[in-house]
Each structure stands twice: as C-alpha cells, then as structure tokens.
Amino acid sequence: MGCVIATKKMMKPRDYKSEVPVVWCPGCGHYGVLDAIYRALAGAGIEPSQLISISGIGCSSRTPYFLHSYKMHTLHGRAGAVATGAQLARPDLTVMVFGGDGDGFSIGGGHMPHMARKNVNMTYVLFDNGIYGLTKGQYSPTSPSAMKAYTTPYGSPDEPLNPLLYMLTYGATYVAQGFAGKPSVCAKLIQDGLQHKGFSYIHILSQCPSFNTVDSVETYREAVAAIPDGHDTSNLGDAMTLARDGVNGGIPMGLLYQITRPTLDERMHAIVQGVSGHKGYDLNRIITLSRP
Numbered sequence: 228m229g230c231v232i233a234t235k236k237m238m239k240p241r242d243y244k245s246e247v248p249v250v251w252c253p254g255c256g257h258y259g260v261l262d263a264i265y266r267a268l269a270g271a272g273i274e275p276s277q278l279i280s281i282s283g284i285g286c287s288s289r290t291p292y293f294l295h296s297y298k299m300h301t302l303h304g305r306a307g308a309v310a311t312g313a314q315l316a317r318p319d320l321t322v323m324v325f326g327g328d329g330d331g332f333s334i335g336g337g338h339m340p341h342m343a344r345k346n347v348n349m350t351y352v353l354f355d356n357g358i359y360g361l362t363k364g365q366y367s368p369t370s371p372s373a374m375k376a377y378t379t380p381y382g383s384p385d386e387p388l389n390p391l392l393y394m395l396t397y398g399a400t401y402v403a404q405g406f407a408g409k410p411s412v413c414a415k416l417i418q419d420g421l422q423h424k425g426f427s428y429i430h431i432l433s434q435c436p437s438f439n440t441v442d443s444v445e446t447y448r449e450a451v452a453a454i455p456d457g458h459d460t461s462n463l464g465d466a467m468t469l470a471r472d473g474v475n476g477g478i479p480m481g482l483l484y485q486i487t488r489p490t491l492d493e494r495m496h497a498i499v500q501g502v503s504g505h506k507g508y509d510l511n512r513i514i515t516l517s518r519p
C-alpha cells in the first residue's frame with residue numbers, strides 16, 4: 228500500500244493579493260503593513276482557502292479587500308466579536324483581525340480585553356496612526372497629548388493610552404510592536420503571531436501623512452528602538468516595564484511577551500465534550516485547563 232505524504236504548498240506574498248486595487252493616500256504607512264501581512268502569510272504557509280480575515284471600519288479596516296481569503300467587513304469596533312464567533316465555529320482555520328486605533332480602542336475598546344483574557348486563537352494586527360484617518364482627522368485614544376486635529380483645534384487635552392500595557396494587563400499571550408517603515412520586522416512579528424497558539428496582538432505604528440501632523444515617518448524612524456536580545460519574553464513584569472518605559476526612552480520594537488495557556492476553543496471543546504456525556508468528562512480537568 229502506498230503512503231500519502233502531506234506536503235505544504237510553497238506560498239509567495241503575491242498569492243495573497245486580491246484583484247482589488249489598494250487605495251490609500253500617498254505616503255500612508257498602511258501600505259507597509261499590508262506588504263508585511265502578505266509576507267507573513269507566505270512565511271507561515273497559510274493557504275488563502277484556510278484564512279478568514281475580519282475587520283471593522285476605517286482605512287486600515289479595508290485590508291480584507293486586498294487579501295485573498297474568506298473575509299468579513301463588519302461594524303465599526305465589532306471585528307473582534309465577530310472574529311471570536313468565527314474562530315469558535317471553525318477552529319481549524321486561521322483567523323486574522325485588522326483595524327485601526329479608533330476601531331480597536333475607541334468604539335471597540337470594550338471588546339479588546341475579552342479577546343485577550345479569553346485567549347481567542349487569532350492574530351490581531353492593529354494599524355496605529357494616532358488619528359481617525361477614514362473620517363478625515365479626528366483625534367484618537369493614541370493621539371499624542373496636545374496634538375491639534377479636526378476635533379481638537381486647540382490641542383488634545385488627553386493623555387494617550389498605552390496599547391501594549393493594555394493588552395499585557397488583560398492577558399494577551401503574544402504582544403509585539405512594529406513600525407510600518409520596517410516591513411521586514413513587521414512581517415516576522417506577524418508571522419510569529421500567526422504561528423502562536425492563542426491571542427496574538429501585533430501593534431504597528433503607521434504614519435498618516437494626511438491627518439496626523441505630529442507622528443511622521445521620520446519621527447517614528449528616529450523614535451523606535453529594537454528590543455535587546457536578552458529580553459525575557461516570558462516575564463510579564465519585564466514586558467510591562469518595556470511597554471511603559473521603552474528601550475532607553477525609545478519606542479520598543481519587537482516581541483515583548485509570549486506565553487502559552489489554553490485557548491477559548493480548547494476550553495469550550497472540553498466543556499462540550501463533558502456536557503455531551505463524553506467518557507473523558509472530568510470536571511477537574513476543565514478547571515485545571517481554565518487556570519493560566
């Protein structure tokens with residue numbers, strides 16, 4: 228009898244490009260992030276037929292149009308909730324979420340903690356341009372303090388939130404940060420996030436030359452600093468210190484944190500097996516599985 232050897236198809240970045248033309252403003256950082264996403268998918272060898280891409284609303288949320296995959300362009304701020312449902316229904320597929328700082332941390336802010344704490348097995352790529360791009364320049368939760376924008380003509384009165392600290396605090400099991408001007412670094416961080424089992428959060432700083440006049444590509448290029456090799460990515464305290472203080476004051480770029488713990492679909496599967504009277508049902512096992 229012959230034996231069947233499963234071979235993984237070699238994928239190329241262009242295999243993920245859809246026929247929809249990519250339309251963002253000239254100089255927008257989102258082009259660099261999209262390029263990184265294509266490369267990461269090819270590196271991880273995920274076939275388009277095995278990929279679900281989901282987004283909310285925003286310039287960045289147009290990403291699924293540009294990708295060969297199953298896709299859903301949902302409501303503003305609600306991509307994570309839809310993606311959680313999709314992942315539970317089809318845990319055999321790869322689920323990715325794409326969106327902006329407004330989509331994720333303004334209107335979608337109520338969903339972010341739950342994807343993290345539940346450890347939903349998906350990869351969330353957040354394009355942070357510090358502004359609402361699609362609606363032409365209102366300040367966002369990551370806009371720098373005092374930044375002038377359409378809704379803050381006298382300067383923002385708020386302190387920006389720290390997305391990395393936020394995701395670490397709520398229990399994300401993979402937290403990384405990149406910058407759109409360094410697509411190779413972003414591609415590696417996204418690829419590793421795709422290969423991580425659990426909730427992976429990749430925060431990417433992406434310049435908006437049309438509406439964010441403070442965070443230019445040059446400013447970011449000078450401000451980012453690679454996370455040193457010796458950083459212990461399994462140490463939550465060290466990751467939080469990096470997220471808060473940066474690398475000698477520079478914006479940390481690289482992998483801050485990665486651990487493994489049971490994912491939501493694993494826990495649900497264990498519960499469903501138990502409820503349906505499966506022989507292996509063991510309440511203690513479910514309780515043990517649900518502890519980090």
Ligand SMILES: Cc1ncc(C[n+]2csc(CCOP(=O)(O)OP(=O)(O)O)c2C)c(N)n1
Nearest residue numbers: 284285286287303327328329330359360361
């Ligand atoms: C319920 C609802 N409220 C408000 C809007 C208007 N709106 C569309 S996109 C957006 C913000 C987009 O900013 P961000 O998520 O940062 O993405 P970017 O466009 O900068 O990539 C807003 C407020 C909407 N579409 N739906």
